[in-house]
Amino acid sequence: MPLSPQEMKELEQQLRKSSETALAHKYRTLGPDEKPTMDFYLIERDGVITEAIDPLFLLVAATGEWVDDCEYETTLIIGAEKMRNESRELAMWGRYSKVYDAIGMIFDSDSKHADWENYDDPIILDAFGPFTVLQSYVKSGKYRIFERVPYLTKTDTTLGCRGCKYHDATTGQCAQWRNQNTNDERGNFVADYDIPACQHRVPADQVYDNYVEVTVENMADPSYLPEWKPFGERKENYEYARRNWTDSKQ
Amino acid sequence: MPASSISTTCRVCHRPLRAAISVALGVGPVCVKRAREVMATLQAQMRDPSAGAIASFEQQYGLAQEELRLLSERTARTAFLERSRRGRSTRPTTEQVVVTSNSRTRRSQNETLNVEWITDDTALIHSSGSGRTYSVTEHSCTCRDYRYHVVRHPDQRPNGCRHMEAYRGALGILGHQHTQIQPADNAQTSEAARPATITPNPQIVVATREILRPGFAGIDYTDEALREQVLSIWRENRAWDGVRMRDDQVAFERLMTEADEDWEYITDGSVLGGTGNTFGVELEMEFDRDGAWDLVARDLYNEGLSQYSSRQGYHTSGLLWIPTRDGSLAGGGLEIVSPVLQDRPEDWAQLRRVLEIAKHHGAKVSSRTGCHTNVGVGPQDSRTFSWQRFARATLAHEATLYRIGGANSEAYRNHQGPGKHRGTGYVSPMANDLSFSGNAMPETARQRIRSAGHTSMINTTHDNRIEFRYPNGSLDERQIQAQIIVANAMMHQAAVITNEHPLSDTTPRFSEHSDQIRRNDVAIRHPEDPRRIAEEEKAFRRFLDFLGHSANRKAAAWLWKRGTV
Numbered sequence: 025m026p027l028s029p030q031e032m033k034e035l036e037q038q039l040r041k042s043s044e045t046a047l048a049h050k051y052r053t054l055g056p057d058e059k060p061t062m063d064f065y066l067i068e069r070d071g072v073i074t075e076a077i078d079p080l081f082l083l084v085a086a087t088g089e090w091v092d093d094c095e096y097e098t099t100l101i102i103g104a105e106k107m108r109n110e111s112r113e114l115a116m117w118g119r120y121s122k123v124y125d126a127i128g129m130i131f132d133s134d135s136k137h138a139d140w141e142n143y144d145d146p147i148i149l150d151a152f153g154p155f156t157v158l159q160s161y162v163k164s165g166k167y168r169i170f171e172r173v174p175y176l177t178k179t180d181t182t183l184g185c186r187g188c189k190y191h192d193a194t195t196g197q198c199a200q201w202r203n204q205n206t207n208d209e210r211g212n213f214v215a216d217y218d219i220p221a222c223q224h225r226v227p228a229d230q231v232y233d234n235y236v237e238v239t240v241e242n243m244a245d246p247s248y249l250p251e252w253k254p255f256g257e258r259k260e261n262y263e264y265a266r267r268n269w270t271d272s273k274q
Numbered sequence: 275m276p277a278s279s280i281s282t283t284c285r286v287c288h289r290p291l292r293a294a295i296s297v298a299l300g301v302g303p304v305c306v307k308r309a310r311e312v313m314a315t316l317q318a319q320m321r322d323p324s325a326g327a328i329a330s331f332e333q334q335y336g337l338a339q340e341e342l343r344l345l346s347e348r349t350a351r352t353a354f355l356e357r358s359r360r361g362r363s364t365r366p367t368t369e370q371v372v373v374t375s376n377s378r379t380r381r382s383q384n385e386t387l388n389v390e391w392i393t394d395d396t397a398l399i400h401s402s403g404s405g406r407t408y409s410v411t412e413h414s415c416t417c418r419d420y421r422y423h424v425v426r427h428p429d430q431r432p433n434g435c436r437h438m439e440a441y442r443g444a445l446g447i448l449g450h451q452h453t454q455i456q457p458a459d460n461a462q463t464s465e466a467a468r469p470a471t472i473t474p475n476p477q478i479v480v481a482t483r484e485i486l487r488p489g490f491a492g493i494d495y496t497d498e499a500l501r502e503q504v505l506s507i508w509r510e511n512r513a514w515d516g517v518r519m520r521d522d523q524v525a526f527e528r529l530m531t532e533a534d535e536d537w538e539y540i541t542d543g544s545v546l547g548g549t550g551n552t553f554g555v556e557l558e559m560e561f562d563r564d565g566a567w568d569l570v571a572r573d574l575y576n577e578g579l580s581q582y583s584s585r586q587g588y589h590t591s592g593l594l595w596i597p598t599r600d601g602s603l604a605g606g607g608l609e610i611v612s613p614v615l616q617d618r619p620e621d622w623a624q625l626r627r628v629l630e631i632a633k634h635h636g637a638k639v640s641s642r643t644g645c646h647t648n649v650g651v652g653p654q655d656s657r658t659f660s661w662q663r664f665a666r667a668t669l670a671h672e673a674t675l676y677r678i679g680g681a682n683s684e685a686y687r688n689h690q691g692p693g694k695h696r697g698t699g700y701v702s703p704m705a706n707d708l709s710f711s712g713n714a715m716p717e718t719a720r721q722r723i724r725s726a727g728h729t730s731m732i733n734t735t736h737d738n739r740i741e742f743r744y745p746n747g748s749l750d751e752r753q754i755q756a757q758i759i760v761a762n763a764m765m766h767q768a769a770v771i772t773n774e775h776p777l778s779d780t781t782p783r784f785s786e787h788s789d790q791i792r793r794n795d796v797a798i799r800h801p802e803d804p805r806r807i808a809e810e811e812k813a814f815r816r817f818l819d820f821l822g823h824s825a826n827r828k829a830a831a832w833l834w835k836r837g838t839v
Contacts (some may be wrong), residue, residue: 027396035409035788036416042458074800093404101422153411 043090050092051081064175065235066167078190078200079224083154086161091154104130104151110164111149121147121164126251128259131191140156148255155223156246162238170235173226177238180227181248189228200224214217286351288498290713305350312353313346345540364594366391371444375436377403387437389444397444399437410441446581455790468536482787489667490551490652501655508547508653508766514777517826519818526815533831536687537752541622545755545825546762551627552614552650553758554739555625558747559637560607567608569635573599574610579628595628602700605640606631615652628753633749641696643747643752648739649761653769654716660713661719664740666781668723668732668819669704670789673796673810673839674699674817675731676701676828678760679744680837683753692836693746701744702726703793740765746837756829763826771820780820797839810839 027035044052054060054073064082065075076082083099084092087106091099104123108131115133120140123131130151134140136162147163150156160166160169169176173189185191190200201224236242246252282297283290286305289627291297301309320337325357338347340563374384388400392409408416415424419435433439490504519526561567567585575583580595589600593613610628615621619829654660668675668750682693695701707727710718720734733741742761748754770837771777782789790812799806814834818827 028395032409035392039407039416045383075678089418090404090406091418093379093401093406095423098419098423102418102428105422 047081047092049077051076060170060235063172064170066161066169068167069165079154079158079226082090082169082175083158086158086167098124098149098155101104103154103157107131107149107151107157107160110160110166113117113166114147114164119147121143121149121151123151124255124258125151126253126258128152130165150246150250151247152246153223156252157250159238159243159246162243169238170207171238172232172235174230174232174236174244175226176244177236177242178227178244181244182225182227183221183223183248183250184190184225185222188222188225190226198222202227221250286347287354289290290458292713308353309343309346309350312349313342316342316346316466318351343569343834355653356627366394366445373440373443374559375443377401377436379403384532385554387440389440397441399440401437408437408606410437412438414443417766424713428781429801469810483534489548490650498655499651502690504549505766505769509770512547512763512766514822515824517824519815520812526818529818529827529831530835531571532828533835537683537756537829537832539622539626539752539755541626543619545759546617547766548617549652549766550616551652551762551765552616552739552797553762554612554615554648555754555758556612556644556646556648557610557628557632557749557754558603558607558643559632559646559749560604560638560640560643561638563636564605566605566635566637567597567600570608570610570632570637573635574628577631577652579624579631581676595624607643608637625754629754631749637749639747639749642699644696644743645734645745645747645757647742647743647745647754647757647761648736649765650739651737651765653765655769658716658719659712659772660769661716661723662710662714663771663781664765665704665710665719665723665732666784667764667768669708669784670780670782670791671813671817671820672703672731672792673791674791674813674830674834675744676703676793676797676839677759677810677814677837678833679731680839681748681753681756681833681838682746682747683750684746686836692838695744695839696746696795698711700729704731734834753833759826759829760821760833763821763823764828767820767822767826771822777819777822778815793839801838 043224051062052075054065054075058073060073060075062075062077064136065073066078066082066085067073074085080092084090087102089102089106091102094102104125107123111123111131111133114121115135115138118139118141120138120143121133122129149160149164150257151160155176162176171177174180185198186193188198188200191198193217201222247254284296284302284305285300286309289298289302291302293303296302296306354367371389373387373389375387377385385401385403387402389397389410390400392398394464396409396411398407399410406417413434414420415435415437417435417437420438424431424434490501493584515559517525519529571580571582571584571586574580574595574597580597581593582597584597585606586596588599588600588609595613598609598611599606603609610632612625612628615625626800627769654664676695680693685691685693699781703726704723706724708722710722714722723732723734724730728735731742733743735741736743739801740761742757745754745757748757767777768781771781789808796806796813799809814830818830821827821830
């Protein structure tokens with residue numbers, strides 16, 4: 025007997041609850057009197073605090089999606105989707121924003137009926153990758169993010185696994201994004217496996233004394249990331265969007 | 275009380291009511307008790323919401339006494355349906371199945387996924403790598419890869435997400451694509467040579483099992499309203515055409531002439547009346563050469579029709595076609611048990627392919643082989659009126675069923691005359707004292723019908739199907755299809771014929787022994803005896819009337835002409 029829509033809904037709620045309980049050591053929402061103990065935490069507009077053990081689970085906490093268990097392409101799609109939603113929400117407050125992905129602009133909240141308070145200085149939400157999505161949340165004001173190790177505010181912009189807080193050089197395991205990568209793509213065991221282009225490196229030798237709030241002023245410039253382009257060099261419209269628009273005029 | 279509100283069946287469980295007080299209340303005594311218990315619980319919650327489940331605002335403040343009573347009855351009815359449903363679990367397995375899969379996210383090989391079915395088509399899949407649990411069906415998953423990637427780019431991910439692949443892997447659909455498939459010339463393929471778990475190969479696009487079509491397979495059998503809705507499809511598609519074969523000699527002769535022509539194997543999903551009822555077959559066969567059964571099993575495995583690559587022990591369970599040993603056959607023979615099938619092109623194609631493989635390896639039928647035909651109990655109700663009608667029909671037409679079961683289309687096609695039924699060794703006639711009330715519990719009816727023993731020609735041991743054991747073994751898919759049509763039609767006709775129905779006289783009462791034409795009534799005489807010939811024809815013409823529609827009559831006549839008792 026198939027489950028009814030109501031039963032499906034209840035089952036999903038139950039699964040969400042049980043999964044989040046099982047992963048409470050990775051990220052969790054704090055009670056009113058609790059203080060954060062993990063390396064990262066974010067504060068929502070209503071004051072709810074969620075802490076996370078690493079940048080991956082910080083993204084889980086920020087997006088509300090289980091990006092810790094999906095492919096990287098899906099993480100990028102989710103990031104773009106969330107930024108689009110964020111832009112729409114900002115529009116409700118009269119704040120003008122544009123959303124870019126790695127290639128070009130994917131959403132522009134401009135409307136002739138709107139009365140923008142920052143029309144000449146739009147907020148740029150960058151869905152280039154998880155790093156820029158988290159920074160964009162700070163820019164939009166959705167979350168206040170605090171970190172005890174430099175990730176969004178890092179000054180050491182080296183790429184790759186070596187010297188990363190979450191990379192175990194003896195076992196080749198990454199505790200953050202690919203937590204069992206002792207094998208290479210062909211399945212061969214590699215003890216000191218390194219991903220030279222990993223963009224999620226957190227320097228192991230830098231620790232803040234206290235939590236540091238990520239602000240627009242102190243956040244790291246993402247231009248060091250491979251394939252990242254300044255917004256001026258990205259496309260203003262995707263090719264297909266322009267073609268469709270032309271077709272409709274004809 | 276207005277007359278229209280008087281009910282003769284219980285509002286909660288739909289069982290008939292006899293006592294005047296119950297009829298007046300519209301609820302039976304057991305259900306009244308249960309509803310009162312529910313009401314007491316609800317009232318306790320209303321007095322102290324923190325004591326139990328949270329009562330809604332309406333329950334706490336706005337519920338009139340009459341509304342509370344109705345709510346209690348509705349809750350009791352839900353509980354009744356739940357009890358019925360739990361008693362008929364259709365989950366593929368109640369055990370956890372472990373499937374291994376590669377994770378691109380974590381770049382890990384052979385990550386384990388635990389698959390546990392919660393309903394017949396929904397499983398919870400726990401990923402050991404992430405610690406997350408998802409609700410998965412054949413065509414959906416609650417993971418983000420499915421929601422954000424697969425549904426938007428189905429062309430890029432034709433197999434769905436890895437959890438859906440694991441689901442199919444657990445069903446054994448991908449079992450045949452395992453990298454350790456034995457070479458074709460090695461007939462000694464053994465299960466021990468393969469790992470205990472199934473590794474799906476994501477590179478290969480597989481044909482997925484379709485979810486069962488709506489109809490009897492998809493409804494709660496205790497829900498009378500839904501059951502009636504599905505039965506109305508049969509009433510429409512297989513409506514009685516007004517022909518009475520007992521009276522219409524011309525029509526009968528025309529039908530028998532048509533039955534001489536060969537059967538057209540129909541695979542377009544139009545042969546079983548459109549009610550979505552399920553069926554299955556158990557194909558028994560023997561071989562001249564020992565070990566040939568493993569060749570059949572291996573080919574079934576290689577074609578993805580079975581999860582076993584060698585002949586298994588009797589009563590092995592599985593979700594695809596299962597090649598098993600049967601001690602009643604020479605050398606153990608081979609009994610191929612089908613999965614649950616429906617009137618769908620792909621299912622009929624599977625049946626034909628299985629028979630082709632068996633014949634290719636020298637399978638044959640003998641006086642020991644049978645072809646047990648199973649039909650889903652969907653058309654029968656949770657009470658016993660239709661069960662009783664079915665049992666009465668079986669008794670009344672016993673001789674005809676034996677003759678139909680004895681059909682041998684191959685011999686008839688080769689001008690060797692009709693086949694002969696294999697006898698009563700594994701096909702016992704119905705019990706002489708078979709009788710039960712139309713108000714009996716369904717389990718009582720089942721027990722009474724199979725009271726001749728587990729080899730009874732109609733076996734009602736199983737919860738969700740009835741086994742028609744009388745057909746002889748056959749490797750002709752056309753003959754097997756005709757047997758399925760007749761068995762399916764009997765089930766449906768028993769459900770739609772009532773005492774007021776014009777065909778009700780085709781199912782005489784249990785006590786009307788003189789109207790029952792039993793196997794021994796005809797077998798006692800010589801096959802050439804004119805009295806036997808007349809008796810058999812008379813019985814058969816009444817059986818044709820019972821079937822009531824030309825499509826069903828055609829199948830029965832085709833079989834009848836090719837068999838003898």
